[in-house]
Amino acid sequence: MLRFAPSPTGDMHIGDLRTALFNYIVSKQRNEDFIVRIEDIEKEKNVEGKDEEILALLSLFGIEYSQVIYQSENVRFHSAMALQLIHDKKAFSCFCSHEWLEKKREEAKENKKAYSYDDACRNLPDELVLDNMNPFTIRLSRPDKAIVINDLIKGEVSFEPDAVDSFIIMDQDKTPTYNFACAVDDMLSDISLVIRSQEHMSDTPKQDHVRTSLGYEKKVEYAHLPIILNDTFSVKWLLEEGFLPAAISNYLISIANETPQEIFDVKDAIEWFSLEKISKSPARFSIELLREINKKHLKNMDATELSRYVGFADANIGELAKVYLEEASTTKELKSKIEAIFAAKEIPEEFTEVAQIMAKTIKNAPYFQEYDDFKKYIMKESTLKDENFSKALHFLLTGAGNGPDIALVYKYLKNYIREIIK
Structure with missing residues (x-):
């Protein structure tokens, strides 16, 4: 029998979660039961509802007891x-x-x-x-x-x-x-x-x-x-910031440990994890390393599933979110990128006139499967040919003046053009 024994006195931190993960993994390897013991004897220190929050987090991370x-x-x-x-x-x-x-x-x-x-x-x-x-x-x-x-x-x-x-x-x-x-x-x-x-x-x-x-x-x-230096992050905060449970688990298992691969899930770890391979020295928690691991998990995620994190249920939006992983690394950051696309746009003054003409033309345009055909139509009908064309189009479609290739953005947004250009 193995156990995880948290106190319901505050938020679960990354060190607590690592302890729970390791106990769960080893219990599976040894084919022994795994229990959770809530150490609540010091009543005056207990925070109401923290026990339920701890159990909910364990379930979210796939830790069965x-x-x-x-x-x-x-x-x-x-x-x-x-x-x-x-x-x-x-x-x-x-x-x-x-x-x-x-x-x-x-x-x-x-x-x-x-x-x-x-x-x-x-x-x-x-x-x-x-x-x-x-x-x-x-x-x-x-x-x-x-x-x-x-x-x-x-x-x-x-x-x-x-x-x-x-x-x-x-x-x-x-x-x-x-x-x-x-x-x-x-x-x-x-x-x-x-x-x-x-x-x-x-x-x-x-x-x-x-x-x-x-x-x-x-x-x-x-x-x-070994202790985790810089253990100031609560699991709840990491989740709110848009880090995936799978990525957090991946990183915590990797800290001060020898792993056969960089990206894996808990089920993979059950196959090769060994307590004897853990370093005896403390390790420092790096939010930047977690970002890189999180980004790779997001890239590997099913596109439709990823789209749900940004408010949709469309594989095209999920694929578009993956395009933005060049400049974002969490679901929270991706959601802000996608929301900006569908929000009212604030166009800089120098592009306002061009953008207004372009928007009017797009609203009256037929559907185009390919970006090149879409672009040619807009340029022909609006007679816009100056150097501000691409910049203004970028603002209209994405809400930003730079970012991913606009042709790639159009590939995934072409079915939403009427909703974007308001």
């Missing part, structure tokens, strides 16, 4: 596991106040030492614990030896006991902390491999320690992805 689990529904299990750890003397009640702990952190900072909890409450006698009416947290006793993680990307990574610390597993309000809830949930779902960002590397030994302390014998595998 067998089940959706809300972490908040597992709180009773988290509490039961915490009680078991206390019963087994592997966890303890900690009465240290936030102010006291903050003072200890400041002292460590002043002494230029890494802070770790001093286990002040670890060995309190039972009677002192029972008689103490102050608020308390529950801490898991630090491990006795180093925890070694065999990461599928990073290799073997060792964590000393102080790096794990006697960390809090239940807050004073009896809410489970992130690492404890995550470890227990992975147990409950029988997760076999966790693929996530390198930012979570320090969480891994703590989660491993939770499971070991609970007597869980299965060793969960890990693969920590």
Whole structure:
């Protein structure tokens, strides 16, 4: 079983989507189920509707999952596991106040030492614990030896006991902390491999320690992805800007990775993707590289399908949109080009007179299959022969003074001339 575990606290970013894609791909390769776990325990941070938005985005990108689990529904299990750890003397009640702990952190900072909890409450006698009416947290006793993680990307990574610390597993309000809830949930779902960002590397030994302390014998595998530098783009924004889901997936799978081809879809990636081929070093997200990949996906798209992105259902308009890929790279940019063709034209003053004569002639012209015949007719009937002819015609047909070859534009617009010349 593999899982994607987003928090419904904001927009999904490209790093989140990459994690979801990799988990989905590997689940298909291993023929294991893939689930989505919404980590919603911190209620005050949740944004209403973000869970549904996340699931909708996964569906849009073709990421199929067998089940959706809300972490908040597992709180009773988290509490039961915490009680078991206390019963087994592997966890303890900690009465240290936030102010006291903050003072200890400041002292460590002043002494230029890494802070770790001093286990002040670890060995309190039972009677002192029972008689103490102050608020308390529950801490898991630090491990006795180093925890070694065999990461599928990073290799073997060792964590000393102080790096794990006697960390809090239940807050004073009896809410489970992130690492404890995550470890227990992975147990409950029988997760076999966790693929996530390198930012979570320090969480891994703590989660491993939770499971070991609970007597869980299965060793969960890990693969920590190198971070994406410049990860400031939300998936929602990229889609609104006109980047295709297929192109976004293509690029995210390619980042810091060896791929047998430049342009591919997720189904292709399932055939050759390998975690071991991912670079150990961070990679920078490039919007320009994404533009180039998006442009190539648009070129490969069925013309009628592409036309729908610009407001039509006509293969000719789709082919015309592909012509504009010389100067545009997203569906949003293509739509603005096509809309300009059918909108009222603003003709520069120097071309106004020529354009008015030309427009009148075109409105009375018969249908012409070929551009050359169309042009000859307009020139003959209007007697326009000066150097402004081509420029004025370009403005009339496209709304711009330059751009694609007007003969090529006419090829795809000839059935719409009456709508364009108003």
